[in-house]
Amino acid sequence: xxxxxxxxxxxxxxxxxxxxxxxxxxxxxxxxxxxxxxxxxxxxxxxxxxxxxxxxxxxxxxxxxxxxxxxxxxxxxxxxxxxxxxxxxxxxxxxxxxxxxxxxxxxxxxxxxxxxxxxxxxxxxxxxxxxxxxxxxxxxxxxxxxxxxxxxxxxxxxxxxxxxxxxxxxxxxxxxxxxxxxxxxxxxxxxxxxxxxxxxxxxxxxxxxxxxxxxxxxxxxxxxxxxxxxxxxxxxxxxxxxxxxxxxxxxxxxxxxxxxxxxxxxxxxxxxxxxxxxxxxxxxx
Numbered sequence: 001x002x003x004x005x006x007x008x009x010x011x012x013x014x015x016x017x018x019x020x021x022x023x024x025x026x027x028x029x030x031x032x033x034x035x036x037x038x039x040x041x042x043x044x045x046x047x048x049x050x051x052x053x054x055x056x057x058x059x060x061x062x063x064x065x066x067x068x069x070x071x072x073x074x075x076x077x078x079x080x081x082x083x084x085x086x087x088x089x090x091x092x093x094x095x096x097x098x099x100x101x102x103x104x105x106x107x108x109x110x111x112x113x114x115x116x117x118x119x120x121x122x123x124x125x126x127x128x129x130x131x132x133x134x135x136x137x138x139x140x141x142x143x144x145x146x147x148x149x150x151x152x153x154x155x156x157x158x159x160x161x162x163x164x165x166x167x168x169x170x171x172x173x174x175x176x177x178x179x180x181x182x183x184x185x186x187x188x189x190x191x192x193x194x195x196x197x198x199x200x201x202x203x204x205x206x207x208x209x210x211x212x213x214x215x216x217x218x219x220x221x222x223x224x225x226x227x228x229x230x231x232x233x234x235x236x237x238x239x240x241x242x243x244x245x246x247x248x249x250x251x252x253x254x255x256x257x258x259x260x261x262x263x264x265x266x267x268x269x270x271x272x273x274x275x276x277x278x279x280x281x282x283x284x285x
Contacts, residue, residue, distance in 0.1 A: 026236020
């Protein structure tokens with residue numbers, strides 16, 4: 001398994017052509033944020049915008065629209081009860097993210113099913129948080145059914161922590177070795193970012209790598225939501241492959257490690273705020 005280094009960032013993050021516009025850097029649709037978990041989707045949106053996505057639309061509870069526009073006016077908002085408008089923004093998306101702050105109500109279960117139904121083969125889908133648990137319950141441990149639910153697993157990215165991965169794969173936390181995770185991922189046909197002290201990436205295209213960075217200062221709510229937003233933005237503007245996904249994971253932790261040198265706790269929004277500067281640093285070989 002490859003050990004990630006700064007080289008992955010130089011390979012993925014490239015200078016923007018002078019003759020370009022927002023449409024060149026992807027249309028992202030982020031779905032989540034039940035009323036009590038609005039901060040999760042806001043942090044994902046913050047990361048997505050700061051990581052360079054051309055257009056970011058957030059499908060969320062109406063209560064989150066005001067806070068979203070106040071904090072990040074670059075993002076657009078759609079009421080997640082409006083399925084017609086949600087369908088229209090899904091149709092134009094390059095990358096979809098569902099899960100941050102989603103919750104597990106019957107309403108959001110229908111929303112997840114709707115998104116899976118409407119997604120096209122060329123649209124990448126990042127599945128995070130409670131969306132992973134809902135899918136695991138729907139599949140009931142049946143790998144074939146899970147593949148059927150996903151429709152196009154080769155363009156799906158899962159971002160589970162260890163308990164979510166246990167629910168999805170059936171592999172107990174104590175047995176979640178690289179070999180076991182890689183074997184299940186290969187059968188599933190999707191990309192899995194197995195989050196832990198040293199996160200590992202098992203990509204559908206065969207790229208496998210371990211992230212050497214990460215700090216206990218990151219152990220706070222919203223860190224995973226921020227990572228999901230960065231991955232979404234990277235897939236929207238850079239080559240859609242395992243290396244790009246790994247670069248997003250690596251940069252997220254690299255920034256956190258740097259901030260942790262002078263902070264006991266690193267807030268996810270601090271990582272997002274630092275993204276443009278760090279991406280500029282790595283845009284040239």
